[in-house]
Amino acid sequence: xxxxxxxxxxxxxxxxxxxxxxxxxxxxxxxxxxxxxxxxxxxxxxxxxxxxxxxxxxxxxxxxxxxxxxxxxxxxxxxxxxxxxxxxxxxxxxxxxxxxxxxxxxxxxxxxxxxxxxxxxxxxxxxxxxxxxxxxxxxxxxxxxxxxxxxxxxxxxxxxxxxxxxxxxxxxxxxxxxxxxxxxxxxxxxxxxxxxxxxxxxxxxxxxxxxxxxxxxxxxxxxxxxxxxxxxxxxxxxxxxxxxxxxxxxxxxxxxxxxxxxxxxxxxxxxxxxxxxxxxxxxxxxxxxxxxxxxxxxxxxxxxxxxxxxxxxxx
DNA sequence: TTGTGTTTTATTGCCTCC
DNA sequence: GGAGGCAATAAAACACAA
Numbered sequence: 001x002x003x004x005x006x007x008x009x010x011x012x013x014x015x016x017x018x019x020x021x022x023x024x025x026x027x028x029x030x031x032x033x034x035x036x037x038x039x040x041x042x043x044x045x046x047x048x049x050x051x052x053x054x055x056x057x058x059x060x061x062x063x064x065x066x067x068x069x070x071x072x073x074x075x076x077x078x079x080x081x082x083x084x085x086x087x088x089x090x091x092x093x094x095x096x097x098x099x100x101x102x103x104x105x106x107x108x109x110x111x112x113x114x115x116x117x118x119x120x121x122x123x124x125x126x127x128x129x130x131x132x133x134x135x136x137x138x139x140x141x142x143x144x145x146x147x148x149x150x151x152x153x154x155x156x157x158x159x160x161x162x163x164x165x166x167x168x169x170x171x172x173x174x175x176x177x178x179x180x181x182x183x184x185x186x187x188x189x190x191x192x193x194x195x196x197x198x199x200x201x202x203x204x205x206x207x208x209x210x211x212x213x214x215x216x217x218x219x220x221x222x223x224x225x226x227x228x229x230x231x232x233x234x235x236x237x238x239x240x241x242x243x244x245x246x247x248x249x250x251x252x253x254x255x256x257x258x259x260x261x262x263x264x265x266x267x268x269x270x271x272x273x274x275x276x277x278x279x280x281x282x283x284x285x286x287x288x289x290x291x292x293x294x295x296x297x298x299x300x301x302x303x304x305x306x307x308x309x310x311x312x313x314x315x
Numbered sequence: 316t317t318g319t320g321t322t323t324t325a326t327t328g329c330c331t332c333c
Numbered sequence: 334g335g336a337g338g339c340a341a342t343a344a345a346a347c348a349c350a351a
Contacts, residue, residue, distance in 0.1 A: 092323095127323095
């Protein structure tokens with residue numbers, strides 16, 4: 001952008017005026033850089049102070065006036081080995097400013113900058129090339145940090161949600177267990193009272209009145225949750241014996257106490273019973289609407305045993 | 316002083332555009 | 334086909350700890 005070069009022209013002028021101009025390069029520079037009176041140094045800027053640690057005091061530009069040449073410097077220059085030389089601080093600062101204005105270099109601007117800085121256009125082009133590369137690298141680092149921060153925020157939110165979900169699942173399981181337990185107890189008390197013909201009172205029935213049982217709220221589940229397949233309690237399901245189920249109805253669990261003692265049955269009867277048990281094993285009868293939390297085709301509290309996320313220990 | 320890692324300058328090769 | 338840009342790389346210059 002030509003405007004960039006002109007925009008900073010005054011700054012350049014100031015810098016130029018503040019430079020202590022060293023003896024100019026030999027006339028060789030003219031051969032190397034065409035009509036430019038600036039040192040070309042075979043693609044290298046060779047006006048660097050030979051002494052280390054003195055970069056800030058190094059001259060910015062070569063003298064434009066060949067008449068100011070010093071013979072000693074000429075000799076030194078010619079005997080300098082071909083080395084890669086760094087640009088002076090002032091040159092770099094100027095290039096930086098120019099880069100801030102526009103990071104692409106049009107031919108006119110390149111020529112102008114080269115002229116102003118006493119560099120070869122090629123050097124200016126190379127500097128811009130490398131500067132663009134550095135800028136790109138920094139930009140990538142910034143983008144990465146931004147993405148990283150975004151990721152961390154999302155992950156934190158996700159972890160919080162997962163924890164909340166697991167807590168809710170645990171609560172649901174706990175409540176379900178309690179309800180199943182109560183169902184079993186009621187069934188037990190009913191059968192006991194029938195068999196005993198009122199000879200004795202069921203302690204459970206004593207502790208939980210019929211009214212109380214009937215007042216147990218029937219959970220209702222949102223449609224979307226209820227649409228989740230109900231294989232958790234499906235006797236046909238291969239998950240029948242899985243951990244979720246066994247955690248609810250383990251051996252020793254009160255539900256086992258209701259398995260009928262069929263030792264007196266015939267083999268056919270046993271077979272039939274076994275088949276029927278396959279579909280009802282360990283489950284209390286749920287005809288009672290009080291406990292109809294697992295109606296046919298209903299949901300299983302949104303749990304899907306095949307979902308790895310269902311199992312808390314899968315994390 | 317020296318070894319080592321980083322930064323800067325420059326080259327090379329490939330690609331795209333006009 | 335030449336000019337210019339970019340990625341990869343080399344190599345000099347530089348910084349710094351031991």
